[in-house]
Amino acid sequence: xxxxxxxxxxxxxxMKIIPAQFPAKKSTMKPASISSRLQNSQTPSNQQLxxxxxxxxxxxxxxxxxxxxxxxGYGFASLLILNHFLGSDSATPTPAQLRTEAIGLSLAAFSVxxxxxxxxxxxxxxxxxxxxxxxxxxxxxMSQNILDTKKEDLAWATYILLRxxxxxxxxxxxxxxxxxxxYWNIPEEASRKNLLEWFEKQIERIGLKNLKDTLYFPQNSDxxxxxxxxxxxxxxxxxxxxxxPKPGANQMEGIEGEGFVLxxxxxxxxxxxxxxxxxxxxxxxxxxx
Amino acid sequence: MEVGSxxxxxxxxxxxxxxxxxxxxxxxxxxxFCRASSSSSNSRADYKGPKPRRxxxxxxVSNNDDAVRSLPIYVGGASLLAVLINRTVSGIAPVADxxxxxxxxxxxxxxxxxxxxxTGLVWLSIRPKPISVVNPEGVECQRIYSHLPDSVSSELxxxxxxxxxxxxxxxxxxxxxxxxxxxxxxxxxxxxxxGEPVAVDAIxxxxxxLYQNVIKSGAQTYLANLSLYPGKSExxxxxxxxxxxxxxxxxxxxxxxxxxxxxRGFTTSDQAWITLIGEKLDxxxxxxxxxxxxxxxx
Numbered sequence: 396x397x398x399x400x401x402x403x404x405x406x407x408x409x410m411k412i413i414p415a416q417f418p419a420k421k422s423t424m425k426p427a428s429i430s431s432r433l434q435n436s437q438t439p440s441n442q443q444l445x446x447x448x449x450x451x452x453x454x455x456x457x458x459x460x461x462x463x464x465x466x467x468g469y470g471f472a473s474l475l476i477l478n479h480f481l482g483s484d485s486a487t488p489t490p491a492q493l494r495t496e497a498i499g500l501s502l503a504a505f506s507v508x509x510x511x512x513x514x515x516x517x518x519x520x521x522x523x524x525x526x527x528x529x530x531x532x533x534x535x536x537m538s539q540n541i542l543d544t545k546k547e548d549l550a551w552a553t554y555i556l557l558r559x560x561x562x563x564x565x566x567x568x569x570x571x572x573x574x575x576x577x578y579w580n581i582p583e584e585a586s587r588k589n590l591l592e593w594f595e596k597q598i599e600r601i602g603l604k605n606l607k608d609t610l611y612f613p614q615n616s617d618x619x620x621x622x623x624x625x626x627x628x629x630x631x632x633x634x635x636x637x638x639x640p641k642p643g644a645n646q647m648e649g650i651e652g653e654g655f656v657l658x659x660x661x662x663x664x665x666x667x668x669x670x671x672x673x674x675x676x677x678x679x680x681x682x683x684x
Numbered sequence: 685m686e687v688g689s690x691x692x693x694x695x696x697x698x699x700x701x702x703x704x705x706x707x708x709x710x711x712x713x714x715x716x717f718c719r720a721s722s723s724s725s726n727s728r729a730d731y732k733g734p735k736p737r738r739x740x741x742x743x744x745v746s747n748n749d750d751a752v753r754s755l756p757i758y759v760g761g762a763s764l765l766a767v768l769i770n771r772t773v774s775g776i777a778p779v780a781d782x783x784x785x786x787x788x789x790x791x792x793x794x795x796x797x798x799x800x801x802x803t804g805l806v807w808l809s810i811r812p813k814p815i816s817v818v819n820p821e822g823v824e825c826q827r828i829y830s831h832l833p834d835s836v837s838s839e840l841x842x843x844x845x846x847x848x849x850x851x852x853x854x855x856x857x858x859x860x861x862x863x864x865x866x867x868x869x870x871x872x873x874x875x876x877x878x879g880e881p882v883a884v885d886a887i888x889x890x891x892x893x894l895y896q897n898v899i900k901s902g903a904q905t906y907l908a909n910l911s912l913y914p915g916k917s918e919x920x921x922x923x924x925x926x927x928x929x930x931x932x933x934x935x936x937x938x939x940x941x942x943x944x945x946x947x948r949g950f951t952t953s954d955q956a957w958i959t960l961i962g963e964k965l966d967x968x969x970x971x972x973x974x975x976x977x978x979x980x981x982x
Contacts, residue, residue: 495771
């Protein structure tokens, strides 16, 4: 079998039919290697061949086999406990049985956390698609008193972020210009006209304007930052837009923050390192102007 | 005041979620209170929200990828042995029936151990194959068409910086309207003897079949392993050991040629980003440059 790159069984991956020999599979990682890219194929329009991963599956569509250890762990742990209380021949269980049950329960606990650990391995990518949370509406607002080229840049940037990453809502604020796009929870008191002012007020309250570090919250957390976001948000990435230092500028002054790019997703751990790198590159575009 | 002096201690510590620092989990809240209490004295309000916790589980697993992959096998195998030893040491007859509760508990534990071993085997089998970087042979160059407006040239340079930072791209060539408007990164060394980077013959390129196919289909072409493609001869300006090439059409008048240093080095996410960046670049160039040959004559 030729050496193919594998991924989660529910994700199809692309392979080019190349009539050549693959190099031998090396079992040791080279120090200068680049880890490969196992991503969900979202562009079926090119001519590469789609092959399902050759891996053991139950064949049931929609069932995520990587969570099977967790269910087995829960099921067997409950059976063990049932056996302990209901199935003993004598009144008290023997020490041997207690030892076995201890081993069994710790194994079950380990099985339960296996899918969680598997999420962080190289090449793992979650199969669940981003869902649009309830109660949100799709909006696209932009500051009006800016140059046309700036408007085009903002429109294109929000479009590319919504399309290429697992984002449901994006908010860009740079040099006084604001653009919000995607699915947001808008309170009733903010009408279409003062939507921008509502966003401005929220940003002032959280103090995002002077941000200098990237913030990435891969899981839901209760904090003031999250009141701004749509209800079903599970991960959040805020990328500051830093001013590109002009050549010859005084290095001691420090880099001023010029704005930020805020991305909200309805999936946990939605932004991989590659995604974050691209988002950083996009933020640099605004920093140069 | 005490709070004020504490603020000055907090201020220079940059907090980044990716930093691997051994700080206590209570520290972010400490910083938070620091900043919030004295931010009113600043004219520009500092960020008052929470700082993200460092996700040590994720870091631990990603750094010890191989060890974590084989961990379930060891755990399952050790538990299997423990159950069997327990059964023999306790003097129970080695009969695999479910009549006594001891046997049932043993069977359940064995089932769990086998699940763990299988999961470990699956994880080992799906380990991605590491691919090595091949450094391009050639000389660095940066040639940009001199009669471009500033907006276009800054956009081109931004595209180059993004691609070289994020992807495995080492060469970028943009050909538009029969002219090569950008050649940046590594280029093949000219064999004439002066060691200059090979220039892009845009006319010859636009007449070649590779270019024609890309423009006709209007879709991105990804040559994941360039050494296997006979069309490689149409790209003599790329370093000879370029591993992967993406040809992105810019509308109907141009193409961007992106050379990478790893076989199959561009992910599908990269391809999607490059497609959309190509559209933006085409819009920018088309809007700002009416006719390249005319502008050259001015």
